[in-house]
Amino acid sequence: MSGQMSQESDNEYSDDHIEDDEDEYDNYYYDNNDDLDLDKPKKSDDPEYFEFDLLKVEDVERLLNEEVEALCTSLKITPSLAKMLLHAHGWQRSLIIERHQRDPEKFLVDSRIVADKKNISQDNIMGLTHTCPICVQQLSKDEFQALSCQHLFCNECWDMHFNIQINQGLTTGIECMGKDCKLLVPEDFICGILKDTSMREKYFKFSFTDLIKSHSQLRFCPGPNCSIVVQAKEPKAKRVECNMCKSTFCFRCGIDYHAPTDCDTIKKWLMKCADDSETANYISANTKDCPKCHVCIEKNGGCNHMQCSKCKSDFCWMCLGEWKTHGSEYYECSRFKENPNIANESVHVQAREALKKYLFYYERWENHAKSLTLEEQTFKNISTRIQEKVMNNEGTWIAWQYLLKAADLLKKCRYSLQYTYPYAYYLDRGGRKELFEYQQAQLEAEVENLSWKVERAEISDTGELENLMDIAEKRRLTLLKDFLEV
Amino acid sequence: MSTPARRRLMRDFKRLQEDPPAGVSGAPTDNNIMVWNAVIFGPHDTPFEDGTFKLTIEFTEEYPNKPPTVRFVSKMFHPNVYADGSICLDILQNRWSPTYDVSAILTSIQSLLHDPNPNSPANNEAAQLYRENRREYEKKVAAIVQESWNDDEDDDDEEEGEKS
Numbered sequence: 001m002s003g004q005m006s007q008e009s010d011n012e013y014s015d016d017h018i019e020d021d022e023d024e025y026d027n028y029y030y031d032n033n034d035d036l037d038l039d040k041p042k043k044s045d046d047p048e049y050f051e052f053d054l055l056k057v058e059d060v061e062r063l064l065n066e067e068v069e070a071l072c073t074s075l076k077i078t079p080s081l082a083k084m085l086l087h088a089h090g091w092q093r094s095l096i097i098e099r100h101q102r103d104p105e106k107f108l109v110d111s112r113i114v115a116d117k118k119n120i121s122q123d124n125i126m127g128l129t130h131t132c133p134i135c136v137q138q139l140s141k142d143e144f145q146a147l148s149c150q151h152l153f154c155n156e157c158w159d160m161h162f163n164i165q166i167n168q169g170l171t172t173g174i175e176c177m178g179k180d181c182k183l184l185v186p187e188d189f190i191c192g193i194l195k196d197t198s199m200r201e202k203y204f205k206f207s208f209t210d211l212i213k214s215h216s217q218l219r220f221c222p223g224p225n226c227s228i229v230v231q232a233k234e235p236k237a238k239r240v241e242c243n244m245c246k247s248t249f250c251f252r253c254g255i256d257y258h259a260p261t262d263c264d265t266i267k268k269w270l271m272k273c274a275d276d277s278e279t280a281n282y283i284s285a286n287t288k289d290c291p292k293c294h295v296c297i298e299k300n301g302g303c304n305h306m307q308c309s310k311c312k313s314d315f316c317w318m319c320l321g322e323w324k325t326h327g328s329e330y331y332e333c334s335r336f337k338e339n340p341n342i343a344n345e346s347v348h349v350q351a352r353e354a355l356k357k358y359l360f361y362y363e364r365w366e367n368h369a370k371s372l373t374l375e376e377q378t379f380k381n382i383s384t385r386i387q388e389k390v391m392n393n394e395g396t397w398i399a400w401q402y403l404l405k406a407a408d409l410l411k412k413c414r415y416s417l418q419y420t421y422p423y424a425y426y427l428d429r430g431g432r433k434e435l436f437e438y439q440q441a442q443l444e445a446e447v448e449n450l451s452w453k454v455e456r457a458e459i460s461d462t463g464e465l466e467n468l469m470d471i472a473e474k475r476r477l478t479l480l481k482d483f484l485e486v
Numbered sequence: 487m488s489t490p491a492r493r494r495l496m497r498d499f500k501r502l503q504e505d506p507p508a509g510v511s512g513a514p515t516d517n518n519i520m521v522w523n524a525v526i527f528g529p530h531d532t533p534f535e536d537g538t539f540k541l542t543i544e545f546t547e548e549y550p551n552k553p554p555t556v557r558f559v560s561k562m563f564h565p566n567v568y569a570d571g572s573i574c575l576d577i578l579q580n581r582w583s584p585t586y587d588v589s590a591i592l593t594s595i596q597s598l599l600h601d602p603n604p605n606s607p608a609n610n611e612a613a614q615l616y617r618e619n620r621r622e623y624e625k626k627v628a629a630i631v632q633e634s635w636n637d638d639e640d641d642d643d644e645e646e647g648e649k650s
Contacts (some may be wrong), residue, residue, distance in 0.1 A: 134584045151585075165549065180583070
């Protein structure tokens with residue numbers, strides 16, 4: 001489970017043995033032909049290259065316990081205390097040891113583990129009994145407990161407090177009940193008081209999650225019901241693929257991978273899209289009229305290069321313009337043309353222009369998302385087509401695999417292309433934006449070329465298809481290299 | 487029936503009677519110790535001075551582990567009080583501690599009248615006037631101080647009505 005995975009192993013197919021073939025092929029290709037293979041990107045050249053491990057819950061428990069024990073021995077403290085320190089300081093052991101050595105008392109006070117001298121309560125138990133300030137019951141003094149702040153409460157009230165806090169999802173953040181007391185309650189204190197064993201289990205379950213969340217090198221796989229934890233040396237915004245549930249996500253923020261857009265921008269964009277969904281709803285219709293013969297056309301593939309089934313005219317799904325003008329290097333369809341005189345217009349016009357700009361980018365973002373789902377279908381169709389072709393003795397099964405490889409690469413390129421739109425939306429006008437939009441247009445044109453070809457490829461076109469694949473991936477990597485900031 | 491919450495509320499009531507803090511008063515309703523009525527007098531040297539503001543406090547059986555719901559019944563104009571009378575105060579939400587009692591709640595609300603926090607506004611208009619146009623703010627507050635007396639008169643009328 002903890003095998004190293006890199007971006008190189010991206011081209012996974014549904015059949016395991018294909019993947020094996022692929023790996024052997026890759027190994028052969030990379031290990032022996034390095035000098036001849038100048039065109040292929042090396043690991044250090046790949047802007048998306050990222051090393052990570054996929055861990056099971058048991059592995060993570062062992063890993064965390066090792067870190068806790070290591071701190072226990074170096075600072076001579078209890079595991080419960082060590083856990084609190086590691087959680088509070090993002091598991092940076094050397095930093096914790098350094099600060100502890102400099103001034104242990106101040107460090108523990110700052111970490112809310114030991115009470116500040118001026119905050120220690122003075123009400124000691126005088127006689128044999130004491131009144132709990134919470135439930136106002138007079139009880140024998142051994143019914144009472146306190147943390148180092150000496151805020152005394154009866155066991156029953158502590159238990160009630162912990163129950164309520166745990167049910168609200170709090171564990172590592174549970175504080176003393178004292179007025180204005182922010183001292184954190186350690187695990188061993190809580191477990192010594194909690195009577196209900198199911199509550200104790202709940203505590204451990206939630207606190208384990210808390211500990212992982214505080215660890216910058218670990219992240220839960222966001223896939224539904226997936227218990228895999230990803231471990232990476234550096235918390236970068238790179239792509240991670242879970243080999244259990246197959247979900248891909250960004251290691252830094254845990255949502256869908258979003259290069260070249262960064263974590264903060266994509267969050268802003270997704271929030272905006274959620275807010276403005278009503279306005280954008282009208283554009284989500286799946287049909288458009290052919291610009292020439294006006295027959296109603298449903299988009300049934302991912303490619304934006306449309307050909308009307310009736311009048312056979314070629315046009316672009318996005319702008320409904322003639323496709324011929326798109327195919328060359330001047331692809332303008334991805335570029336939003338801002339009104340250069342906008343600052344002098346009225347507020348009303350500015351608002352309308354802002355909405356127009358947003359809808360422009362949203363429409364393209366949404367369209368690529370839809371194309372991706374449609375291309376999933378194409379991928380399935382290809383598999384059936386290969387079966388048929390092989391049965392009819394048109395080419396061998398091996399020879400047809402290149403088509404699946406092309407479909408997979410198409411998906412990867414279109415995915416990156418989709419995430420260029422939020423980036424472009426938030427990019428300020430200027431030379432950098434022009435360069436970005438130029439590269440985006442180049443990628444867009446190649447993605448559409450590839451998509452068109454993949455949907456129609458025959459065995460005789462292998463060379464042409466491979467050429468298209470190579471160009472598309474190069475365009476994608478060039479854009480990411482220039483604009484992916486991690 | 488005595489539960490921990492009820493027992494604690496009895497103690498709170500006793501403490502409020504024996505050691506009443508200045509400018510606040512409160513008592514359980516006649517037939518339910520879990521619902522209280524309270525009055526806060528507008529603190530001196532504030533625009534709220536001389537106002538008599540009524541509140542209700544509703545407790546659950548989880549009290550004092552969970553805070554009660556406190557709400558102004560009298561009309562309020564304050565940056566941290568919502569239109570429905572509920573109050574945006576940290577100790578009534580995330581900074582609640584089971585050691586707080588009714589007396590502490592009422593005095594905290596009283597000091598909130600003294601020092602509004604316009605940075606977490608529950609009433610945007612009040613927060614904006616408090617920051618930018620203090621004279622207009624005080625005028626609006628003076629109006630609700632007046633209204634707080636009218637509440638009393640209404641109640642008196644009702645009581646008289648009941649008597650006759």
